[in-house]
Amino acid sequence: METASQLLDRLTADAARSGQPGRTRHIALGEGVIDALPAWLDAQHPGRIDVIVADANTYAAAGKRVEAALEGGGRFTTHLVLDPRPGEDTLTCETGVIEALRTFLVASDRFNAIAVGSGTVSDIVKRACSELERPCQVVPTAASMNGYTSGIVAVLAGGVKRTWPCRQAEAIFADIDVIRHAPAVMNQAGFGDLLSKPYSHADWLLSHLVRGVSYSDEAARLLDEAWRQMIARAEGIGRGEAEATRVLMETILVSGFSMAIAGSSAPASGGEHLISHYWDMEEHCQDRPVRALHGTQVGIGTLVSGRLIERLVGLEASEIDPDAAAARRPDPSWIDAIDADHPLLTPEVIAEVKAQLRDKQLHADALRDELARVRDAWPEIRERLRASLVPPDEVAAALHAAGATSRASAIGVDRPHFERTIRVCRHIRSRYVALDLIDDLGLLERWTPEIVTSMEGPAR
Numbered sequence: 001m002e003t004a005s006q007l008l009d010r011l012t013a014d015a016a017r018s019g020q021p022g023r024t025r026h027i028a029l030g031e032g033v034i035d036a037l038p039a040w041l042d043a044q045h046p047g048r049i050d051v052i053v054a055d056a057n058t059y060a061a062a063g064k065r066v067e068a069a070l071e072g073g074g075r076f077t078t079h080l081v082l083d084p085r086p087g088e089d090t091l092t093c094e095t096g097v098i099e100a101l102r103t104f105l106v107a108s109d110r111f112n113a114i115a116v117g118s119g120t121v122s123d124i125v126k127r128a129c130s131e132l133e134r135p136c137q138v139v140p141t142a143a144s145m146n147g148y149t150s151g152i153v154a155v156l157a158g159g160v161k162r163t164w165p166c167r168q169a170e171a172i173f174a175d176i177d178v179i180r181h182a183p184a185v186m187n188q189a190g191f192g193d194l195l196s197k198p199y200s201h202a203d204w205l206l207s208h209l210v211r212g213v214s215y216s217d218e219a220a221r222l223l224d225e226a227w228r229q230m231i232a233r234a235e236g237i238g239r240g241e242a243e244a245t246r247v248l249m250e251t252i253l254v255s256g257f258s259m260a261i262a263g264s265s266a267p268a269s270g271g272e273h274l275i276s277h278y279w280d281m282e283e284h285c286q287d288r289p290v291r292a293l294h295g296t297q298v299g300i301g302t303l304v305s306g307r308l309i310e311r312l313v314g315l316e317a318s319e320i321d322p323d324a325a326a327a328r329r330p331d332p333s334w335i336d337a338i339d340a341d342h343p344l345l346t347p348e349v350i351a352e353v354k355a356q357l358r359d360k361q362l363h364a365d366a367l368r369d370e371l372a373r374v375r376d377a378w379p380e381i382r383e384r385l386r387a388s389l390v391p392p393d394e395v396a397a398a399l400h401a402a403g404a405t406s407r408a409s410a411i412g413v414d415r416p417h418f419e420r421t422i423r424v425c426r427h428i429r430s431r432y433v434a435l436d437l438i439d440d441l442g443l444l445e446r447w448t449p450e451i452v453t454s455m456e457g458p459a460r
């Protein structure tokens with residue numbers, strides 16, 4: 001069995017051999033690897049001016065150290081500390097800041113951008129450099145999410161969280177000395193983000209089996225072994241132990257590659273991500289900072305997805321009633337009236353949500369036909385989904401062992417709000433997931449309160 005580090009070596013060597021721009025062809029992972037940055041850059045990009053791009057926190061956490069290493073290595077170096085938007089405390093990856101960075105970088109062909117930060121900073125740099133068709137390198141400051149090696153970025157555009165394509169970062173220098181000293185909540189969030197894998201995989205496989213969405217067994221399997229290694233180190237990750245942090249970061253880097261190979265976020269993002277994105281969209285629409293880190297929210301969403309999918313695969317084919325579903329959804333007119341389901345979203349964002357929902361939602365005969373096919377193939381679909389699942393109790397135990405929160409109430413989402421989120425978050429993206437099938441079967445409404453009770457305790 002190939003270890004995660006052998007796997008990363010193979011993937012980067014393949015990328016290097018291909019000579020294609022926009023693929024991650026070098027990964028340095030370990031304690032003190034920042035010191036290796038100047039020599040690598042000298043070999044790859046001689047005579048360039050390195051622009052360290054960071055926010056105030058990540059500049060203090062690692063930017064200065066990167067700058068000192070580069071200057072010590074004789075590189076021309078400058079830095080650009082990105083500010084949050086007026087009135088906000090934290091930086092957001094949105095179209096304005098990407099544009100601003102692009103404008104800065106385009107001023108000189110000699111500029112070489114190095115992202116020093118976590119998801120927000122690396123997404124901004126990856127996207128801006130992709131638009132300029134230039135390479136970039138990333139020095140992660142936390143193991144907080146799995147996008148460092150991915151070919152996509154999460155951008156806030158027009159109030160909606162969107163996934164946009166980008167080039168992969170050319171090189172990643174993941175210094176465990178830096179990452180293990182990140183705030184514990186950040187590395188716990190990365191752990192939560194990755195936890196979703198069995199269920200996001202189930203969502204992806206389901207969309208393949210029901211809707212014919214393209215599916216790659218290689219991308220799906222890539223993470224299996226690394227994921228098991230990571231789960232076994234949950235406690236050490238919570239405590240910031242060096243070896244456990246290294247394993248978490250390695251898994252994060254493999255996960256990003258799995259998305260790059262699949263050409264979408266599907267291997268690592270399913271219904272649980274919709275829950276997190278939904279909460280972010282609500283807060284953005286209300287001009288408030290997001291409730292918690294992406295991965296913290298995904299960890300909570302993962303327990304929802306896990307319990308819903310566990311119930312879904314428990315269904316018998318005889319419980320799938322295509323006629324009843326078609327009668328419940330005779331036409332799309334109900335989509336015009338979903339505004340009340342989204343009280344915290346703005347009208348512009350709701351209009352976009354409706355378009356996403358219309359894109360995937362079937363009605364009447366089309367819905368009946370799809371569900372009849374699902375019913376007839378159900379024994380096979382169910383077995384294939386089951387093969388990739390992990391009991392949600394095991395995942396909940398891992399989340400607890402890492403010290404991460406598993407309750408929506410802990411991030412200020414009360415019970416009615418949590419129930420509403422589970423019922424309607426599927427509206428926001430046109431990608432088909434288990435939440436869609438469960439809702440088409442008329443079961444989402446019924447199962448939601450029970451799921452919430454299992455996570456938050458009985459309603460008072």
Ligand SMILES: [Zn+2]
Binds near residue numbers: 146269273
């Ligand atoms: Zn994620």
